[in-house]
Amino acid sequence: MTIQKIENIREVETTRTVGIWWNRRFRASIQQVIVILCLVAVVWFFASNAAVNIDRQKLNFGFDFLWREAGFGIGESLVAYSSQNSFAWAFVVGLANTVGVSLGALILTTVIGFAVGIGSLSMNTAVRRVCLTYVAMFRNVPLLLQLYLWYSIATGLLPAPAGAWNFLGIYVSRVGVYLPVVTFSPTPISALTSLAVAGAVSLGVWWFILQRNLSLMVVLSAAAIAAVAWIATMLVAGDAVIDLPVWQKFRFNGGMKFSPEFCALLLGLSVYTASFVAEIVRAGIVAVKKGQKEAAQALGLTSGQTMRYVVVPQAARVIIPPLTSQYLNLVKNSSLGVAIGYPDFVSIGNTTLNITGRAIECVAIMMAVYLALSLTISALMNIYNKKMALRTR
Amino acid sequence: MRSKTKVSAGNRLITVLVFGVVALALYPLFRWAVIDAVWGNLGPEACKETFGACWPVISEKGSLIIFGRYPAAELWRPALASALLLGTAIVTAMPRFWNKALLLAWIAAPLLFLTLMGGGILGLSSVPSSQWGGLPITIMLSVFGIGCAFPLGILLACGRLSSKPVIRWVATSYIEAVRGVPLITVLFMATFILPLLLPSGWNISAMVRAQVAIILFTAAYLAEVVRAGMQTVPKGQFEACEALGISRFETYVKVVLPQALSMVIAPTINTFVTVLKDTSLVAIVSISELLMTARQALADPVWRTHFIEVYVFIAVIYFVFCFAMGKWSKSLERAYIFSKGRE
Numbered sequence: 020m021t022i023q024k025i026e027n028i029r030e031v032e033t034t035r036t037v038g039i040w041w042n043r044r045f046r047a048s049i050q051q052v053i054v055i056l057c058l059v060a061v062v063w064f065f066a067s068n069a070a071v072n073i074d075r076q077k078l079n080f081g082f083d084f085l086w087r088e089a090g091f092g093i094g095e096s097l098v099a100y101s102s103q104n105s106f107a108w109a110f111v112v113g114l115a116n117t118v119g120v121s122l123g124a125l126i127l128t129t130v131i132g133f134a135v136g137i138g139s140l141s142m143n144t145a146v147r148r149v150c151l152t153y154v155a156m157f158r159n160v161p162l163l164l165q166l167y168l169w170y171s172i173a174t175g176l177l178p179a180p181a182g183a184w185n186f187l188g189i190y191v192s193r194v195g196v197y198l199p200v201v202t203f204s205p206t207p208i209s210a211l212t213s214l215a216v217a218g219a220v221s222l223g224v225w226w227f228i229l230q231r232n233l234s235l236m237v238v239l240s241a242a243a244i245a246a247v248a249w250i251a252t253m254l255v256a257g258d259a260v261i262d263l264p265v266w267q268k269f270r271f272n273g274g275m276k277f278s279p280e281f282c283a284l285l286l287g288l289s290v291y292t293a294s295f296v297a298e299i300v301r302a303g304i305v306a307v308k309k310g311q312k313e314a315a316q317a318l319g320l321t322s323g324q325t326m327r328y329v330v331v332p333q334a335a336r337v338i339i340p341p342l343t344s345q346y347l348n349l350v351k352n353s354s355l356g357v358a359i360g361y362p363d364f365v366s367i368g369n370t371t372l373n374i375t376g377r378a379i380e381c382v383a384i385m386m387a388v389y390l391a392l393s394l395t396i397s398a399l400m401n402i403y404n405k406k407m408a409l410r411t412r
Numbered sequence: 413m414r415s416k417t418k419v420s421a422g423n424r425l426i427t428v429l430v431f432g433v434v435a436l437a438l439y440p441l442f443r444w445a446v447i448d449a450v451w452g453n454l455g456p457e458a459c460k461e462t463f464g465a466c467w468p469v470i471s472e473k474g475s476l477i478i479f480g481r482y483p484a485a486e487l488w489r490p491a492l493a494s495a496l497l498l499g500t501a502i503v504t505a506m507p508r509f510w511n512k513a514l515l516l517a518w519i520a521a522p523l524l525f526l527t528l529m530g531g532g533i534l535g536l537s538s539v540p541s542s543q544w545g546g547l548p549i550t551i552m553l554s555v556f557g558i559g560c561a562f563p564l565g566i567l568l569a570c571g572r573l574s575s576k577p578v579i580r581w582v583a584t585s586y587i588e589a590v591r592g593v594p595l596i597t598v599l600f601m602a603t604f605i606l607p608l609l610l611p612s613g614w615n616i617s618a619m620v621r622a623q624v625a626i627i628l629f630t631a632a633y634l635a636e637v638v639r640a641g642m643q644t645v646p647k648g649q650f651e652a653c654e655a656l657g658i659s660r661f662e663t664y665v666k667v668v669l670p671q672a673l674s675m676v677i678a679p680t681i682n683t684f685v686t687v688l689k690d691t692s693l694v695a696i697v698s699i700s701e702l703l704m705t706a707r708q709a710l711a712d713p714v715w716r717t718h719f720i721e722v723y724v725f726i727a728v729i730y731f732v733f734c735f736a737m738g739k740w741s742k743s744l745e746r747a748y749i750f751s752k753g754r755e
Contacts, residue, residue, distance in 0.1 A: 145431055368600075
C-alpha cells in the first residue's frame with residue numbers, strides 16, 4: 020500500500036518536473052508531424068501557384084498532347100518514325116536512341132576502362148605512364164566540353180564525303196561513318212538449312228573443342244561461333260549479301276550510317292567514362308591482398324589460373340558496386356547528346372516542350388523515364404552483385 | 413616486384429613500342445601546337461598560311477572567354493571577386509587554417525563577391541547578372557554549389573539514418589530520386605518549371621535558378637558520401653556521447669561527423685570535382701559560364717575555324733582546377749593517415 024503510494028507520487032513528480040515535451044517518443048512524433056506539414060505546405064504552395072500561373076498564361080495541363088501529331092522530323096532513329104507520328108512515339112524514338120548509344124558506349128567503356136585499368140598496373144613503366152596520363156587527362160575535363168570538341172572535330176576536321184577515309188570498306192567523313200553491313204533475304208528453306216548448319220558447327224565445337232563446358236563465357240563464345248557460322252552459310256548460299264557503302268553522286272548509298280552526332284557522343288561518353296572505370300578496376304585489383312597471389316603461386320597455379328580463380332573473383336566484389344554507379348552515370352550523361360544535336364530522349368523532350376509549351380509534363384516524363392532506367396540498371400547490377408558476393412557460412 | 417635487374421627483352425620491346433606509338437601521336441600534336449603555330453597578338457589573317465594552331469585567337473578572345481560580356485572598363489571587379497572567392501576556398505583547403513575566423517571569411521567572401529560583381533553600392537556601377545560571364549560564374553556556381561550543398565547533404569544523410577520513419581523516408585526518396593535523373597533534367601526543371609511554381613511577382617534570375625538546381629542536385633550525391641562515412645562510425649561512439657549527456661547536436665558536430673568525414677575524403681572531393689565539371693552543363697540552358705563564353709567567342713565567323721585552340725584553352729583551365737583538387741584530396745588523406753598512425 021505504502022509502496023504503491025510512493026510510486027504514484029514519484030510518477031506525478033516526474034511528469035511535473037520533466038513534462039511530456041521531454042518524452043522521446045512524443046518528440047519524435049511531433050518532429051515527424053512537422054516534417055509532413057512542411058512537405059504538404061510546400062507542395063500546396065507550388066501546386067496552387069502552378070494552377071494560377073497555368074490559368075493566367077492560358078496554358079493547358081494534361082498528357083493528352085502525347086497523342087497528337089508530332090510534326091517535327093528526327094534526324095536519325097533506331098525505330099521507324101515520320102513526322103506524322105504522335106509525340107508519344109517520338110518519345111519512344113528518343114528513348115530507343117538513348118538506349119542505343121548507351122549500350123554501345125557501355126561496351127566500349129568497359130573494354131577501354133578495363134584495358135587502361137589493368138595497364139595502369141603494368142610492370143612496364145611506359146605502359147603504366149600512358150594509362151595514368153589517359154586517366155588524368157580525360158577525367159579532369161568536363162564531359163560536355165569533350166563532346167563539343169569531338170563533335171567539332173567530327174564535323175569540321177574530317178574530310179568531305181567525296182574524299183572520305185576508307186579502310187576495309189569503312190568510310191569516315193564529316194557527314195558520318197559508313198559501315199558495310201550484311202543484308203538478308205532468306206527463303207524459308209535456306210534459312211532453316213543455314214540455321215541447321217550453324218547449329219551443327221557450334222554444337223560440334225562446343226562438344227569436341229570446348230569439352231562440353233557450361234560456364235557463361237564458353238556458352239557465349241559458342242553462341243558467337245554459331246552466329247558467325249550462320250552468316251557465313253547465308254553468304255555462301257547467296258541469301259545474304261554484303262552491302263558496301265558507295266559514294267555516288269553527292270551521297271553515300273548502301274551500308275549502315277552512323278551520324279557525326281552519334282559518333283561524337285559514343286566516343287565522348289566512352290572515353291570519359293572509361294577513365295573512371297579504369298580507376299575503379301585498378302583500385303579493385305590493388306585491393307586483392309598480395310598474399311592471395313603468393314599463396315596461389317605456392318600452390319602451383321599458373322599466372323593465368325591465379326588471375327582467373329583467385330584475383331578476378333575477389334577484385335570483382337570490390338569493382339562491381341562503383342562500376343554500377345559509373346554505368347548509371349553513363350546512361351544519365353548520354354542526355355548531354357542534346358547539346359550536340361543527337362536526338363536522344365532529353366533532346367526529343369526538349370523539342371516537344373518547345374513546340375507544345377507543356378513544360379511540367381515534358382520534364383516530368385524525362386525525369387520519370389530516367390528514374391525508371393536507373394532503377395532497372397541498379398536492380399540488374401544488384402542481382403549480379405549478389406551472385407558474386409562472398410558466401411559465408 | 414618492380415626490380416630493375418629483371419627487365420626482360422619482352423618488356424624492353426613493349427617500352428620501345430609504346431614510346432614509338434606515343435611519339436608518332438605526339439609529334440604531329442607538337443608540330444600543330446608549337447612549331448607550325450602562330451603566336452602573338454595578330455589578326456585572323458596571320459593564321460591563313462599555316463596548318464598549325466592559331467594562338468592569336470586566345471589573345472583576341474581571351475577577355476570574352478574569361479569574363480564574358482562584363483563591361484570592359486570594370487574587368488578588375490570580376491577578377492578581384494573571383495580571386496577573393498578562390499582565395500577563401502584555397503585557404504579553407506588547408507587544415508591549419510580551420511578556425512572560427514574562417515567561418516567569418518565564408519560569410520564575408522560571398523557577400524563581397526556579389527557586391528563586386530553586381531555593384532550598385534559603394535560607388536560601383538550596377539551590372540545586372542545577365543552580363544556576368546565566364547570563369548567568375550564557373551567559380552561562383554562551384555563554390556556556392558559546394559558550400560551550400562555540403563551542409564544540406566549532411567542533413568540529408570542524418571535524415572536517411574534517422575530512427576524516425578517519416579524523416580528517413582523523405583530523405584531517402586529525395587536522395588534516390590535526384591540521383592536517378594540527369595542534372596540536365598533538373599536544370600530544365602529550374603529553367604522551365606520553377607517560374608510556373610512561384611507566384612508571378614517573383615522574378616528570380618536564371619543564374620540563381622541554375623545555382624539552386626546545382627545545390628539541390630549535389631546535396632543528394634554528398635548525402636550518400638556522408639552516409640557512407642557515418643556508417644563507419646561505431647555505435648559505441650553515439651552511446652558514449654549519450655552516456656556522457658552530450659546533446660544530440662554536439663554529438664554529431666564534435667564526435668560523429670569529424671570521424672565520418674575523415675573516412676570519406678576521396679569520394680567527397682571527387683564529388684566537388686564533379687560539381688566543378690557539371691557547372692559546364694548550365695551552358696545548355698544559356699547561362700554564360702566558361703564553356704558558354706568559349707562558344708560565344710567561336711560564334712565570331714572570323715575565328716570559327718579555330719575551335720580546337722579555344723576548347724583546349726578552357727580545357728586546360730578546368731584541368732588545372734580539377735587536377736589540383738585531386739592532389740589536395742591525396743594530401744588530406746595522407747595527413748589523416750599520418751595522424752591516425754600516431755594514435
